[in-house]
């Protein structure tokens with residue numbers, strides 16, 4: 126009971142906690158402020174047989190020049206991955222590329238990045254943000270998948286009521302999806318709120334994706350979901366190169382070894398950059414226990 130009250134209070138006040146305090150927790154979830162930090166983290170992960178997806182932190186960009194800055198930085202990430210022979214790809218956020226201000230600009234920015242990924246034989250994952258952007262993100266994904274098959278994927282969120290239908294609509298071509306629960310605040314009308322229903326929908330969507338021969342990034346630290354995913358992988362007799370597990374930096378470290386020991390592939394999301402505040406706040410809201418542990422409570 127007390128624990129629930131504590132978690133509820135933290136989740137609802139974290140937006141007002143000063144940046145200096147949040148910074149203390151950023152070390153856990155963020156590789157650092159520069160690309161060389163993300164490279165260092167990736168080299169370390171690769172040495173343990175783990176792949177990474179590098180993310181330049183930044184979202185909700187309302188300035189066109191800033192979207193160009195992020196576009197160039199993403200291209201630099203792809204070029205650095207090639208130069209350093211890293212086992213890594215790139216994740217990016219549509220609002221970082223301008224989706225909140227100019228859809229055409231956003232599409233052109235992402236297209237240039239995916240084009241460069243193709244030239245470098247790499248891959249770009251378009252993260253999924255909150256529901257006002259879902260349809261546009263899927264539209265962009267469909268167009269890019271036509272032009273650059275095999276070099277682009279996106280994300281679906283099991284908490285959204287629409288996700289099962291989205292899988293049907295997207296399954297007419299090769300599909301590359303990261304499946305996660307979903308992290309943004311959404312209304313009851315749009316999203317399931319009950320954690321058990323979200324989990325059931327996750328498994329239902331995962332099976333539907335496997336049935337439709339999608340390549341899935343199974344993105345979760347939930348042991349129950351990982352257990353069910355492994356059962357489905359066996360049921361569909363999938364080979365290790367036909368899916369991957371994915372986790373966030375700083376979370377579920379014990380589970381990593383378990384997944385690797387079972388010979389599954391694992392990719393860690395490695396964010397870096399100066400704009401870490403929103404990302405770390407989201408992570409802390411998600412798990413207020415981290416704060417409790419740090420305070421020795």
Ligand code: FDA
Pocket residue numbers: 251252253254280282303305306307308309344345346347348371372373375376377393394407408409411412415
């Ligand atoms: P759940 O939240 O139930 O957590 C399971 C367990 O993991 C917890 O009991 C705890 O032990 C641990 N844990 C979870 N969060 C933690 C935290 N912050 N700190 C410490 N421990 C924690 N979402 C989205 O909307 N769009 C996106 O594009 C992405 N992208 C993405 C990429 C990758 C690689 C991952 C793994 C996740 C995302 N997400 C995301 C986030 C996702 O939607 C979800 O919010 C988190 O993964 C947490 O959900 P779990 O499935 O891990 O379950």
